Amino acid sequence: MSELSQLSPKTLWNIFAKICAIPHPSYHEEELATHIMEWAAKQGIPAERDQVGNILLRKPATPGMEKRKPVVLQAHLDMVPQKNNGTVHDFTKDPIRPYIDNGWVKARGTTLGADNGIGMASALAVLGDDSVEHGPLEVLLTMTEEAGMDGAFGLQPNWLQGEILINTDSETEGEIYMGCAGGVDFITTQPLQREALQAGFTTLTLTLKGLKGGHSGADIHLGLGNANKLMARFLCVHGEEFGVRLLDLNGGTLRNAIPREAIAHLAVPTEKLAGFKTAVAAFLNTVTFALAAVEKNIEFVVEATANDGKALTKESQGRFLGLLNATPNGVLRMSDDVKGVVETSLNVGVVTMNENEAQIICLVRSLIDSGKDYVVSMLTSLGELAGAKTTPKGGYPGWKPDPTSPIMAQVREVYQGLFNKTPNIMVIHAGLECGLFKKPYPDMDMVSIGPTITGPHSPDEQVHIGSVELYWQLLTTLLKAIPERA
Structure with a gap:
């Protein structure tokens, strides 16, 4: 002071x-x-x-x-x-x-x-x-x-x-x-089904961290990494390859802040553990290269952890990860009227999961109401395809x-x-x-x-x-x- x-x-x-x-x-x-x-x-x-x-x-x-x-x-x-x-x-x-x-x-x-x-x-x-x-x-x-x-x-x-x-x-x-x-919050809530894990799995914590984060309006055009989207990308690409079972996934803390960290609790067949860790390292190299201009400190960390919780069923896991991976993020359109200014964007700000359901909370922004309405329509359609409940909330002009x-x-x-x-x-x-x-x-x-x-x-x-x-x-x-x- x-x-x-x-x-x-x-x-x-x-x-x-x-x-x-x-x-x-x-x-x-x-x-x-x-x-x-x-x-x-x-x-x-x-x-x-x-x-x-x-x-x-x-x-x-x-x-x-x-x-x-x-x-x-x-x-x-x-x-x-x-x-x-x-x-x-x-x-x-x-x-x-x-x-x-x-x-x-x-x-x-x-x-x-x-x-x-x-x-x-x-x-x-x-x-x-x-x-x-x-x-x-x-x-x-x-x-x-x-x-x-x-x-x-x-x-x-x-x-x-x-x-x-x-x-x-x-x-x-x-x-x-x-x-x-203007803006509107968009909440997608997906019911989850779980089942007990069979023997032969090793439980892990997978943490994506070190991203800059930032303001979901003022910084959305900078191309910063979104921890929720990167985690979904990895799990969708490699989850089936290594027989990964998802127990829990949480990322971000505020819908108007670009998420800096996401944490997944996983179970991986023990015989595929070495290959899974290699894939994590390769993915880190990929995103580090792709985001090198804007992100300097990305970490993707695998740690063995004890977890006796139930895993998502394969169908439930596929629906959830597919939905998160398919949800758009970032700049969707630049303004024609105001050069250099973003017209429409959204931020996949918060992902939470409990025993029975997962939530994806986005903040949609647009200079024009029709842009905001279109994104709401798109997210509603995605939710319907995934069997999820969708709720636009708190819209402001x-x-x-x-x-x-x-x-x-x-x-x-x-x-x-x-x-x-x-x-x-x-x-x-x-x-x-x-x-x-x-x-x-x-x-x-x-x-x-x-x-x-x-x-x-x-x-x-x-x-x-x-x-x-x-x-x-x-x-x-x-x-x-x-x-x-x-």
Whole structure:
């Protein structure tokens, strides 16, 4: 914490350090929410919460700026909990441990929570720093964005008074976002049949690990390895060859994070064990070569383990592995309208298995509703072919770009004036809450900005220190430049 206090802007970094010190993964934001409410009370800042837990803080205009258009600064309270293999960390109890490394702030073995903790810290810093000039100001902090946008779904009309909303959840300095993809979770549940193993098998644990992982929207175009898909690929190719019987398979932890690890418990005929291990080594060489440009640390490890559980029947195993192997993953289509941006994708994020059923949880994203609907239709058809139950869940709309947006034009003008260069006006494939805000507040003018964050949703997450200072200059200058109401 003291290390971050050396950085500028000091108020922002001190607040971010405090955010890191309070556990706040999705569905566990209450301790942080309570801290913010207590902080606001000490600052004399009015604060309230709505029925879903969102926090709204208000600050009057700087004297002489009362007639400016009222602005909402918006961030989300939760962070994505991901850790490196071997890192001992309980995200519900343990603080994040940030440190400075060559111009970046990182965390020790876990996600940092700069997504969206830096944006949250910037909004609170504006409230706490009386030297920042602004018109009527609100700060909206939403609940559980990363696991389903619960706070945005629950936002009610007539609570916010602002006419302009500045979302702080973007992750590239020098880019202004005016639109984003919509999404929907897709859950495929397959019943399983099991039977006792006969004699002559050796039980093993097969672990695929060392993948980078990442954000299933912002990083989906990078071609990173997906542990669930790679495990299914291996078992489909070599399972029948070596008479492998599957006892259990689990991979990934979040539907919006590219899975970094998958673990299968297997039984292999003892006489085929040596050949099976050779196949594992050969497959590792294959994927290491194929993914060499993006994955440097892939491991595929075989360990002998005791397991007295029942194996899937051959028919049940074939249906499940065939379904997982056939499920599409990654970029499905690039946008024709926004060059270089993904239109439609999906992430095979989580695979779980218990005694009676297996679940495959995907996150589908698309800039257009028809793209999202097509992927849902495709996954439904696959599930039907495999005898599985399929459930689309938690769909949320995209944020339709408005090229005539006054606040977008003003951000561009302020950025150019500050830094003597033109920012990129972008549409992002990741999901932002702005599309959901448009339902209760259809006339609100919205834009999204932020500093440079790489590796979000993975333990490689880091935020560029210099970009935070540039973002702060942009944000505070923009607030000062907001025009008067017509």
